[in-house]
Amino acid sequence: MQGQEKFDYIVVGAGPAGSAFALQAGDKLRILLLDGSFRGQKPCGGLLAPQAARALAEMGLTLPREVLADPQIFAVRTMDLQTGAERSYPRNYVNMDRAAFDGWLRRLAGAKATVLQARATAVRPLEQGGWAVDYVTAAGERETAQGAAVVGADGAGGIVRRSCFAERRILHYTAIQQWFTLRDAPLYACVFHRPTSESCSWLFCKDRKLAFGGAFAPSGARAGFEEQKRILQEQYGFSMAQPLRTEACVVYRPRSKRDLCLGAGGVYLLGEAAGLISPSSFEGISYALRSGCRLAEAALAGGEVGRNYRRAAGALCREVLSRRWKRPFMYWPKLRGLVLKSGVQALKGSK
Numbered sequence: 565m566q567g568q569e570k571f572d573y574i575v576v577g578a579g580p581a582g583s584a585f586a587l588q589a590g591d592k593l594r595i596l597l598l599d600g601s602f603r604g605q606k607p608c609g610g611l612l613a614p615q616a617a618r619a620l621a622e623m624g625l626t627l628p629r630e631v632l633a634d635p636q637i638f639a640v641r642t643m644d645l646q647t648g649a650e651r652s653y654p655r656n657y658v659n660m661d662r663a664a665f666d667g668w669l670r671r672l673a674g675a676k677a678t679v680l681q682a683r684a685t686a687v688r689p690l691e692q693g694g695w696a697v698d699y700v701t702a703a704g705e706r707e708t709a710q711g712a713a714v715v716g717a718d719g720a721g722g723i724v725r726r727s728c729f730a731e732r733r734i735l736h737y738t739a740i741q742q743w744f745t746l747r748d749a750p751l752y753a754c755v756f757h758r759p760t761s762e763s764c765s766w767l768f769c770k771d772r773k774l775a776f777g778g779a780f781a782p783s784g785a786r787a788g789f790e791e792q793k794r795i796l797q798e799q800y801g802f803s804m805a806q807p808l809r810t811e812a813c814v815v816y817r818p819r820s821k822r823d824l825c826l827g828a829g830g831v832y833l834l835g836e837a838a839g840l841i842s843p844s845s846f847e848g849i850s851y852a853l854r855s856g857c858r859l860a861e862a863a864l865a866g867g868e869v870g871r872n873y874r875r876a877a878g879a880l881c882r883e884v885l886s887r888r889w890k891r892p893f894m895y896w897p898k899l900r901g902l903v904l905k906s907g908v909q910a911l912k913g914s915k
């Protein structure tokens with residue numbers, strides 16, 4: 565059925581980026597949104613940063629109560645497992661249920677676009693111009709949709725970037741996250757342990773559950789995760805004996821301009837698929853929302869969409885790359901040690 569219809573845009577992925585694009589452009593353009601989320605929810609901290617809240621405000625949206633998680637936490641505890649150093653810093657994140665957030669945005673997008681529960685399996689140029697996307701529906705049927713353009717909003721490791729921009733490889737980690745029944749005081753913490761990860765890990769609470777997750781080099785990721793968990797249990801007393809569930813996914817870490825790929829020639833990338841994620845904190849929802857909005861503006865403006873989009877998203881790219889300056893202070897053990905010791909910007913009384 566979808567195969568006979570020709571869309572202006574076929575969007576692969578109905579996370580925040582794909583839904584934001586459909587929501588902003590769906591009134592004027594014929595959009596097919598392929599939603600592969602029936603295959604499982606991606607692991608995420610579900611913390612909405614102030615830039616993401618601002619993006620929602622710019623989209624004219626207010627966050628419904630069913631999207632919120634309990635409790636709201638206004639401090640991040642920074643823990644260096646190697647040295648035992650700790651500090652707490654103020655943070656203004658909204659604690660959300662990520663699956664509920666994505667579902668809410670997707671429902672809004674569904675009022676303006678055709679949303680199909682399906683997983684894209686191939687993206688191909690058509691001889692007569694335009695693009696074909698092969699997909700498998702949630703019911704297992706194989707179909708093809710045709711569109712004038714394709715949008716890769718399919719996150720890290722997505723099929724659109726891999727198929728159309730294979731040469732734009734980007735450093736990635738394996739993120740592993742486990743959930744437990746919360747038996748300790750609620751907290752949000754950023755965890756460092758150089759022997760097992762050059763990146764960071766995190767602890768957060770949602771609705772009487774504790775999640776522990778981290779980003780690790782793909783080889784030895786599970787061993788690194790288990791070692792950090794052991795330290796948190798044995799040295800810090802966290803209760804993590806029986807995981808309720810374990811999740812894993814790929815997460816990108818952009819290091820240079822080359823890692824950011826907005827697309828060209830009728831195939832455009834949004835959000836994490838484009839490499840738009842903070843290389844220091846892995847905050848990515850705000851970039852996903854804003855890139856979706858920028859592409860919608862570019863598509864509606866007339867003229868060359870690719871050029872419009874690159875121009876409109878230039879500030880986002882610069883913002884991502886500017887986050888690199890924070891990395892040494894977070895990830896170089898000596899510098900981090902000095903920052904923690906200094907107490908600069910720390911909450912009063914935290915140590």
Ligand SMILES: Cc1cc2nc3c(=O)[nH]c(=O)nc-3n(C[C@H](O)[C@H](O)[C@H](O)COP(=O)(O)OP(=O)(O)OC[C@H]3O[C@@H](n4cnc5c(N)ncnc54)[C@H](O)[C@@H]3O)c2cc1C
Binds near residue numbers: 815849
């Ligand atoms: C462990 C972890 C914790 C994080 N915590 C936070 C946080 O607290 N706050 C924050 O701001 N950011 C966080 N991030 C980053 C954030 O999750 C991403 O940057 C953000 O989700 C990117 O949004 P997106 O729409 O680009 O892609 P995604 O959210 O990854 O959405 C992609 C969508 O595409 C779908 N999809 C994929 N392949 C296909 C296919 N072939 N066909 C159809 N659909 C497909 C997926 O099912 C998914 O629904 C975290 C990342 C990780 C890994």
